[in-house]
Amino acid sequence: MKTLEAEHLKKSYRQGGKEVQAVVDVSLTIAAGEVLAFLGPNGAGKTTTIKLIAGLIRPDAGTVRIVGRDPHREPQVLAQVGAVLEGNRNLYWRLTPLQNLEYFGVLRGLKAKTARQRGLELLETFGLMEKREVAVQTLSRGMQQKLAIATALIHRPALLLLDEPTLGLDVEAAQTVKSLVRQIAAAGQAILLTTHQLDIAEVLSDRVAVIQKGVIIAQAPTQEFIRHFAGTDCTYSIELEESLDGERAAQLQSWGVVVEDTHRLRFTGSSEQLYRVLERINPLPLLRIQREEADLTHIFLKLLKKGNQEG
Amino acid sequence: MIQLFWAELKRSWIQYIRYPIEAIGGILITTFFFYALFVGARYVAGPTSQFGERLDAVVVGYVLWTLVIFIVNDIALNLQVESQTGTLEQVLLSPFSAASIFLARACASFSLRFTSVITILLVILGLTGSRLQFPPSLILPFLSVVLGAYGFAFLLGSAALLFKRIQQLLVISQFGLLFLLATPTEEWQGSLKWLGQGLPMTAGAGLLRDVMVRETGLDGLRLLLSLMSGVVYFVLGMVAFRWSVGVAKDRGILGSQ
Ligand SMILES: Nc1ncnc2c1ncn2[C@@H]1O[C@H](COP(=O)(O)OP(=O)(O)O)[C@@H](O)[C@H]1O
Numbered sequence: 001m002k003t004l005e006a007e008h009l010k011k012s013y014r015q016g017g018k019e020v021q022a023v024v025d026v027s028l029t030i031a032a033g034e035v036l037a038f039l040g041p042n043g044a045g046k047t048t049t050i051k052l053i054a055g056l057i058r059p060d061a062g063t064v065r066i067v068g069r070d071p072h073r074e075p076q077v078l079a080q081v082g083a084v085l086e087g088n089r090n091l092y093w094r095l096t097p098l099q100n101l102e103y104f105g106v107l108r109g110l111k112a113k114t115a116r117q118r119g120l121e122l123l124e125t126f127g128l129m130e131k132r133e134v135a136v137q138t139l140s141r142g143m144q145q146k147l148a149i150a151t152a153l154i155h156r157p158a159l160l161l162l163d164e165p166t167l168g169l170d171v172e173a174a175q176t177v178k179s180l181v182r183q184i185a186a187a188g189q190a191i192l193l194t195t196h197q198l199d200i201a202e203v204l205s206d207r208v209a210v211i212q213k214g215v216i217i218a219q220a221p222t223q224e225f226i227r228h229f230a231g232t233d234c235t236y237s238i239e240l241e242e243s244l245d246g247e248r249a250a251q252l253q254s255w256g257v258v259v260e261d262t263h264r265l266r267f268t269g270s271s272e273q274l275y276r277v278l279e280r281i282n283p284l285p286l287l288r289i290q291r292e293e294a295d296l297t298h299i300f301l302k303l304l305k306k307g308n309q310e311g
Numbered sequence: 312m313i314q315l316f317w318a319e320l321k322r323s324w325i326q327y328i329r330y331p332i333e334a335i336g337g338i339l340i341t342t343f344f345f346y347a348l349f350v351g352a353r354y355v356a357g358p359t360s361q362f363g364e365r366l367d368a369v370v371v372g373y374v375l376w377t378l379v380i381f382i383v384n385d386i387a388l389n390l391q392v393e394s395q396t397g398t399l400e401q402v403l404l405s406p407f408s409a410a411s412i413f414l415a416r417a418c419a420s421f422s423l424r425f426t427s428v429i430t431i432l433l434v435i436l437g438l439t440g441s442r443l444q445f446p447p448s449l450i451l452p453f454l455s456v457v458l459g460a461y462g463f464a465f466l467l468g469s470a471a472l473l474f475k476r477i478q479q480l481l482v483i484s485q486f487g488l489l490f491l492l493a494t495p496t497e498e499w500q501g502s503l504k505w506l507g508q509g510l511p512m513t514a515g516a517g518l519l520r521d522v523m524v525r526e527t528g529l530d531g532l533r534l535l536l537s538l539m540s541g542v543v544y545f546v547l548g549m550v551a552f553r554w555s556v557g558v559a560k561d562r563g564i565l566g567s568q
Pocket residue numbers: 013014015020021022040041042043044045046047048049562563564568
């Protein structure tokens with residue numbers, strides 16, 4: 001049994017008399033200890049999907065199973081879900097971090113004593129111990145986000161839903177949140193993480209699902225995804241031992257080769273094109289030639305372009 | 312459930328005293344308001360006036376009114392605010408049902424408000440030497456008023472969930488509540504009398520006036536009717552609340568959208 005099994009979810013909203021199809025067909029599964037990155041541009045239906053899974057929005061069709069049970073029919077299973085929602089205050093600003101942890105702990109079904117004890121542990125792990133007595137509204141955005149994640153973990157849920165967890169954070173805070181997510185997944189929780197930032201998905205996820213206009217257009221293990229969708233085009237960096245003359249440089253540039261300086265070139269294309277480039281460089285001695293790892297950004301843009309053409 | 316109540320009590324208390332000036336200011340204003348009401352009533356009526364009784368009755372209505380407004384605003388206004396800030400969605404992400412969570416909240420905030428209003432009232436009674444009575448027999452009529460108030464509060468809370476901005480409705484409802492609580496419908500005659508008994512909270516408020524001001528005993532039938540009316544309005548409020556949470560989930564408007 002998977003921690004999360006969502007099948008053919010569908011949801012449309014009525015706004016000003018016309019229908020907005022937010023989620024058209026979304027199926028997702030996540031196993032324990034797995035991180036699924038849910039990627040998609042703004043308005044693609046990520047937040048709606050998260051809320052459908054969390055039982056906060058009722059689907060028009062489709063089913064959600066969390067550890068085998070439907071949160072819309074058996075709300076008790078929500079004791080197995082923790083969430084940090086985007087664009088929401090996830091905490092009471094007038095309460096302190098520890099008070100928030102205690103309150104939400106009880107709300108998720110813990111005894112007050114247990115909630116307090118775990119709250120203290122979480123504050124320790126999340127490095128918020130010295131802030132435990134100040135009101136949440138005085139904390140920095142990054143600390144609030146860390147605390148929101150801690151609060152979502154107070155009842156040790158099997159499934160953690162993180163909606164754009166690094167949105168609006170500075171680089172350093174985003175880094176902390178990233179390493180926290182890795183830590184949590186290592187502890188065996190299933191994590192669904194939405195983002196439109198690819199680098200986050202790339203470093204954090206075991207699998208990715210790409211959603212566009214409410215439909216999942218690709219889903220695969222992150223590494224496989226990168227390998228598969230990278231296609232035959234790769235980026236190569238070429239280093240020369242002797243400097244390139246002007247005539248050769250001009251011609252290479254006309255083929256789309258980036259001449260970074262007289263000794264260094266960069267080229268994106270198929271391997272046939274690569275050999276053509278190398279032919280032109282011949283007989284200048286080569287120092288190094290390397291294929292760069294394809295990254296998600298590249299793939300993602302390509303997929304969206306394809307999706308747009310078809311849709 | 313009891314754990315939930317304590318957690319809510321603690322949360323309400325902390326939020327209440329987080330800004331001491333705000334809290335103390337609120338208490339002072341309420342105290343002053345009650346005091347002015349008492350003294351003013353006396354002054355207008357004169358020391359030995361036969362209106363004295365009548366005015367005490369009005370005062371009982373006013374005190375009830377403030378308490379009920381606290382209850383109604385606590386529930387309805389907080390639902391609106393929490394839906395806007397987004398904490399509502401976190402709160403509803405719970406194995407407890409929305410109805411039980413908000414009932415626990417209502418009980419917690421009521422305990423707080425009740426304690427402060429009663430303290431204020433006792434201080435003022437000490438200052439003015441009023442003859443108001445507090446026999447144990449007022450517990451049941453009071454209960455019926457509180458049940459009705461909860462029902463009313465959850466009805467407005469449902470409106471808050473679905474329509475988001477309900478300040479206007481709240482202001483209007485305060486006048487409505489004043490009418491319901493301060494009008495001596497128990498003195499109405501004929502078919503109006505039955506209408507009076509059927510309105511939310513009025514029957515219980517009338518009984519309270521009987522017990523506290525007129526020092527008459529409780530009328531068994533009227534007590535039964537007022538309790539029944541309290542229960543009916545309470546159930547109505549809870550049913551409407553459950554229903555509107557469902558509708559909000561359908562429309563995806565629990566959150567800040
Ligand atoms: N409550 C709502 N009422 C009407 N339209 C909505 C509502 N919530 C979201 N939408 C619309 O549904 C679409 C998907 O939104 P959302 O799930 O928030 O996307 P994402 O999180 O991927 O940015 C958007 O077009 C958005 O405007």
